[in-house]
Amino acid sequence: MAGVARWWCSSVGARGAPSPAMEAGSWLPATSPWATRLVAAARTDCHDGRRCGKPATIPAAPPWMRGEKGRRAALRRFLQLLRVCSRWASYQVLTAFGVSKVLESGHSGYKAGDLVWGIIGCEEYTLVTNPESLFKISHPEFPLSYYTGVLGMPGLTAYAGFFDVAKPKKGEYVFVSAASGAVGQLVGQLAKITGCYVVGSAGSDEKVNLLKTKFGFDDAFNYKKEKDLNAALKRCFPDGIDIYFENVGGAMLDAVLLNMRLHGRVSMCGLISQYNLEQPEGVRNLFCIVTKRIRVEGFMVTEYFGTYSKFEEEMAGYLKKGKITYVEDVAEGIENVPAALIGIFYGRNIGKQLVAVARE
Ligand SMILES: NC(=O)c1ccc[n+]([C@@H]2O[C@H](COP(=O)([O-])OP(=O)(O)OC[C@H]3O[C@@H](n4cnc5c(N)ncnc54)[C@H](OP(=O)(O)O)[C@@H]3O)[C@@H](O)[C@H]2O)c1
Known part of the structure; x- marks a missing residue:
């Protein structure tokens, strides 16, 4: 005790x-x-x-x-x-x-x-x-x-959900929702370290600015100001998305599915837009998963607690070298x-x- x-x-x-x-x-x-x-x-x-x-x-x-x-x-x-x-x-x-x-x-x-x-x-x-x-x-x-x-549960969530679930490769196109949050800001930076092109969405201009100037995202947009999420994603990813790190669900997930590339991966971390609804929203564009052979995989950070020490050392190294900011x-x-x-x-x-x- x-x-x-x-x-x-x-x-x-x-x-x-x-x-x-x-x-x-x-x-x-x-x-x-x-x-x-x-x-x-x-x-x-x-x-x-x-x-x-x-x-x-x-x-x-x-x-x-x-x-x-x-x-x-x-x-x-x-x-x-x-x-x-x-x-x-x-x-x-x-x-x-x-x-x-x-x-x-x-x-x-x-x-x-x-x-x-x-x-x-x-x-x-x-x-x-x-x-x-x-x-x-x-x-x-x-x-x-x-x-x-960054060195605790959210950091491990970002690390495991990005590397183990999404399995990124250099040069891939990555989209992160709730990108300025605890998990999202780290996923974006890990994607940059991996050599990916990364875009984030957030709910205010201040947050969008933070993504671009502090966390090094290549691009970002304020989803609350976009009338058409599909159009916003097409603007940011004219060639489509390889990896979607999903934090919000709902309309954003539907729009992302339309913009995924062949053999894309969706790392299902969370669905914060759904937690407060009496009735969760449906997802309409599921057929994209079939036609584009997308892998959609959920995960729980608790399953990765056994790997914590390795993660802690790697993340501490990134922090010391200034490769990750928080x-x-x-x-x-x-x-x-x-x-x-x-x-x-x-x-x-x-x-x-x-x-x-x-x-x-
Ligand atoms: N799978 C796991 O093991 C695991 C572990 C930890 C966390 N999670 C999940 O990961 C996600 C991110 O967690 P976090 O700790 O990074 O969150 P966070 O730092 O608490 O950030 C949450 C952000 O989500 C955005 N948000 C809130 N309501 C929204 C809505 N209705 N639609 C769209 N965005 C909304 C807000 O940012 P904006 O201003 O940008 O809207 C808010 O600041 C959550 O879904 C959480 O449940 C999963």
């Missing part, structure tokens, strides 16, 4: 979010007291019963429900939120990939002072009962926050976990979203 404290929390991965109720948009403010109380509620259920926070108070009538028109719609959303957030409201501690320092350990593999990353509770002090799932940090010379991103979006304080998490689904993060809970 390893008692672990003081951590940097990466926002919970997109798949872990209790999302349908949040999809509706602005009714849940970024700094929602509701969301904050959910964290307070989570913290009352400390594993060891010693460091419990205040008892949770769930507001009976949140402010956005009071008196104005649309009360019925608001009530519906409130009930939906209750249903969706039942995991949170049942006082379970939220979990996330984070960086921690061991305070006490009853496990022979860990001692006080060790730095580790892995899945831990969203709390200032956490009790880890399965320390085998943690990874020791071998390069403390880098900012520790890198182990929530952008983070840091929120301060545990109370900002909910806002940071929800912000991902509106593209508010620029680079890897994480929350600094403590800095030692």
Whole structure:
């Protein structure tokens, strides 16, 4: 058993979010007291019963429900939120990939002072009962926050999904969606290191600029400004796409299929545009997979955890040589976990979203 404290929390991965109720948009403010109380509620259920926070108070009538028109719609959303957030409201501690320092350990593999990353509770002090799932940090010379991103789970996701799943070759045409996010920004840079031509899509002009000027993408476009995604892809890839690193799904996937080349590969990493939908959208252009003999392959980063050490050394080398650069979006304080998490689904993060809970 390893008692672990003081951590940097990466926002919970997109798949872990209790999302349908949040999809509706602005009714849940970024700094929602509701969301904050959910964290307070989570913290009352400390594993060891010693460091419990205040008892949770769930507001009976949140402010956005009071008196104005649309009360019925608001009530519906409130009930939906209750249903969706039942995991949170049942006082379970939220979990996330984070960086921690061991305070006490009853496990022979860990001692006080060790730095580790892995899945831990969203709390200032956490009790880890399965320390085998943690990874020791071998390069403390880098900012520790890198182990929530470029040297941690998202980095390994980009590396495995690009090299092992997509199997790139020099000179190939690569397209990356959600390209300025934690995974996408790394895929683009790994593609450049491999000698590929790489284009990314992102949801703002600022992000597009970042892709071209900081991460070295050959081209990029703001998908929110494009009326016709198929036309945008044809403009960027007149000869078609060899590799699509899929982070978003939906309309983008449909447009990409039309633009894939013969024997192209689609590395299915995630479908963030679908996570909040009550009914996932369909994909219409599947026949392209047949006619163009495209390989579409999903993967889970957890299957690659056994290869972590090799990845860590290679990525640390790229960072030291300046071949990879990394952008983070840091929120301060545990109370900002909910806002940071929800912000991902509106593209508010620029680079890897994480929350600094403590800095030692
Ligand atoms: N397979 C695995 O093992 C594995 C592991 C980790 C992550 N993932 C997946 O990889 C993907 C990227 O993760 P990440 O950590 O890099 O994400 P991230 O840094 O959190 O970035 C998420 C970005 O997705 C974009 N986005 C949000 N909603 C969108 C929508 N409806 N349509 C299009 N874009 C949207 C936003 O950027 P814009 O402003 O550009 O829209 C947002 O900033 C996710 O789908 C995640 O679930 C998979």
